[in-house]
Amino acid sequence: MNKDLAKKLAPGHSACAGCAFPSIVRTILGEATTPVVISNATGCLEVTSTIYPYTAWNVPYIHSAFENAAATISGVERAYLAARKKGKIKKKIKFVVFGGDGGTYDIGLQALSGALERGHNFLYIVYDNGGYMNTGNQRSSATPYGAGTETTPIGEESSGKVELRKNLMGIVAAHNISYVAQANIANMADLKMKAKKALAVDGPSFLTVFSPCTNNWKFPTSQYVAIAKLATETNFWPLYEIENGKYKLNWEPKMPKPVADFLKTQGRFKHLFSEKNKPVLAQVQKIVNEEFARIAGLCEI
Amino acid sequence: MEKGAIIKHDLKKAPKTGSWRYMKPEVDKEKCIGCGTCVSFCPDACIEMKKHKDDKRDKADVDYEFCKGCGVCAQVCPVRAILMKKN
Numbered sequence: 001m002n003k004d005l006a007k008k009l010a011p012g013h014s015a016c017a018g019c020a021f022p023s024i025v026r027t028i029l030g031e032a033t034t035p036v037v038i039s040n041a042t043g044c045l046e047v048t049s050t051i052y053p054y055t056a057w058n059v060p061y062i063h064s065a066f067e068n069a070a071a072t073i074s075g076v077e078r079a080y081l082a083a084r085k086k087g088k089i090k091k092k093i094k095f096v097v098f099g100g101d102g103g104t105y106d107i108g109l110q111a112l113s114g115a116l117e118r119g120h121n122f123l124y125i126v127y128d129n130g131g132y133m134n135t136g137n138q139r140s141s142a143t144p145y146g147a148g149t150e151t152t153p154i155g156e157e158s159s160g161k162v163e164l165r166k167n168l169m170g171i172v173a174a175h176n177i178s179y180v181a182q183a184n185i186a187n188m189a190d191l192k193m194k195a196k197k198a199l200a201v202d203g204p205s206f207l208t209v210f211s212p213c214t215n216n217w218k219f220p221t222s223q224y225v226a227i228a229k230l231a232t233e234t235n236f237w238p239l240y241e242i243e244n245g246k247y248k249l250n251w252e253p254k255m256p257k258p259v260a261d262f263l264k265t266q267g268r269f270k271h272l273f274s275e276k277n278k279p280v281l282a283q284v285q286k287i288v289n290e291e292f293a294r295i296a297g298l299c300e301i
Numbered sequence: 302m303e304k305g306a307i308i309k310h311d312l313k314k315a316p317k318t319g320s321w322r323y324m325k326p327e328v329d330k331e332k333c334i335g336c337g338t339c340v341s342f343c344p345d346a347c348i349e350m351k352k353h354k355d356d357k358r359d360k361a362d363v364d365y366e367f368c369k370g371c372g373v374c375a376q377v378c379p380v381r382a383i384l385m386k387k388n
Contacts, residue, residue, distance in 0.1 A: 001364045005346035011367035012315025015344060017322075018371030022344040050308075051316070058310040188341060214371075222372030222385075225342055 006058075008036070013056035015048040018221030020211040020228065021127045024185050025098065028125060028207070029059070031195040034092045037076055038062070041069035041103030044134040044213075045127065067107045069097045070115035070124060077120045094199055095122035101142035102132045105166050116175040116204045123198050126168070127211035137216035137268075141166040144236075146284050147268045149216075154271045159280045164287060172206045173242045179205040181241035186210075186228035190239055190250055197241075210237045218267025230262040235292040240299065247298040259288045315367075318345065322370035325388045326363055332382035333360045339374035339383065348374060 001011055008029045015022055021044065029036060037060045040046045046063050049056040064072035073095045083089045099108055104126040112124060131149055132138040139149040143161050148154040152161040173180045179201045183191040191209065198205040210231055212224040219227060231237035234257045239250040260281060263269035272281045335358030340348045345367045350359035361374070361383070375383040 001367060002340060002343075002346045002349045005340070005343075009346075010310065010312060010315070011345040011347055012312065012318060013345075014316065014318060017344075017369035018373055019344050022346070023342055026346065027341065053308065054314040054316065055308050055310050056315070185342075220372070222376040225373060225377050 005030075008057070008059050009049065010056045010058055012054060013049040014051060015044065016213075016215050016221070018214040018224055019044075019048075020129075020185050020213070020224045021045050024125075024127050024191075024209050024211060027185070027188060027191055028195040028199075028209075029096070031192055032094060032096075032199055034094050035059070036094050036096050037073075037080075039064055039069045039073040039076065039095070039097045041097070041099035041108050042066040043100035043103050044129070045098055045100065047134050066103050068111045069099050069103060069108055070122075071111040073097050073122045074115045074118060074120045077122060095120070096199075097122060097124045099124070099126050100133070101126060101128045101130060102140045105141045105168050109171075112172075113175065116172065116177055116206075119177075119203050121203055123201070123205045123207065125207045125209060127209050129211045129213040129216075130165075131213070131216060133213045133216045142168070144284075145287055146263075146272055146280050148271060149268070159271060159277050160269075169208060169242070173245070175204075176245070177204045177206065178244050179241070181206070182208045182237070182239060184210040184228050184232050184237055184239060186225050187232060187239060187251065194241060197243075216268070218270075219265055223265065227262070227265050230257070230265065233257050234259045234262045234288065236262050236288050238292055238295055240295055246300060247295070249296060249299045252296070256292075259285050317366050319347075319366045319368050319370075322365070322368060323388050324370040324372060324385045325365065326368065326370065326372065326374050326383050327386055328361045328363060329382045329384065330354075330356075330360045332380055334358070334380055334382070335360055336379065337361070338377050338379060342373050342377050344371065344373065345369060 039062045130143045138151045146160040148160045181194040183194045212227045330353045347364040347367045351362040353360040
């Protein structure tokens with residue numbers, strides 16, 4: 001066991017072999033300079049890391065319900081401020097929330113919005129695996145267009161999800177918070193830089209991190225880094241940050257690869273490569289191009 | 302049962318998740334350049350850089366108690382010094 005890495009999230013958790021989020025959590029928390037308190041929405045991370053009587057967390061950690069991770073941390077933060085005022089706690093503490101896309105894009109959205117608006121001192125991290133993976137891959141509003149899931153099954157009439165991904169970055173940025181960023185575990189230096197910036201903010205900050213799911217995206221367990229890398233190289237998952245309202249693109253491929261390179265690595269998009277679904281594949285490429293152009297247009301040159 | 306709702310982290314109670322494994326990573330210490338790429342991508346934090354013989358740079362070393370055999374380390378290794386073998 002690597003003692004340095006295991007300081008905050010130890011092994012012994014039961015995440016699938018080849019899951020991306022343990023290393024996302026360790027990388028982000030590794031950048032913390034003060035003690036942290038963690039609140040975690042229901043989801044894969046919570047389910048796999050806290051199986052009674054063991055907990056993989058070696059930091060103060062609260063599991064809340066699916067919808068209120070941000071509300072829970074709000075309460076903890078206010079209790080901390082009160083205790084500090086009375087002189088009961090002297091040290092500086094950073095509050096951190098982890099949620100999956102289900103607990104953030106869909107179920108926890110109003111709690112998140114409330115906490116952002118009240119301006120609590122916390123960092124919210126969403127590990128985005130595009131679905132409700134822990135219950136067997138139901139679609140969420142973060143599931144990409146064309147993906148086959150349990151609730152958007154592939155068949156004669158259906159070629160996967162027909163809606164676009166929700167623009168959560170835009171929604172969060174609309175709360176006028178000082179730091180919002182989108183990162184990818186495959187670009188670790190970029191993720192570390194963003195985690196550092198986000199943890200340094202005195203107030204709310206937000207990170208979206210790409211988290212490939214071996215089980216439900218249907219790819220071999222060894223591939224999460226390679227697939228995450230392809231997502232950014234094809235512009236499917238651009239790396240950008242919004243600092244005090246200013247957009248900045250952190251990396252742009254000189255020659256973006258076709259999005260098919262990313263899609264063909266995963267079983268959930270397998271149907272897009274049939275003759276019948278050619279228009280759907282073209283539509284995916286169009287959506288990716290338009291979304292990237294929209295973000296690039298918002299960024300300063 | 303513990304009193305209250307607080308559970309303390311205790312590694313002794315950890316399930317040895319390595320028992321899931323059916324593939325096993327083996328590090329070729331002669332080939333390993335000691336870059337440490339595999340360390341941070343390992344989902345189970347079970348790779349450590351350790352001194353190997355008289356080599357100047359520390360080499361990757363796998364702890365099999367928690368290694369689930371996913372093969373991420375072998376995939377990210379820039380010099381293919383890690384091979385997956387049947388357990």
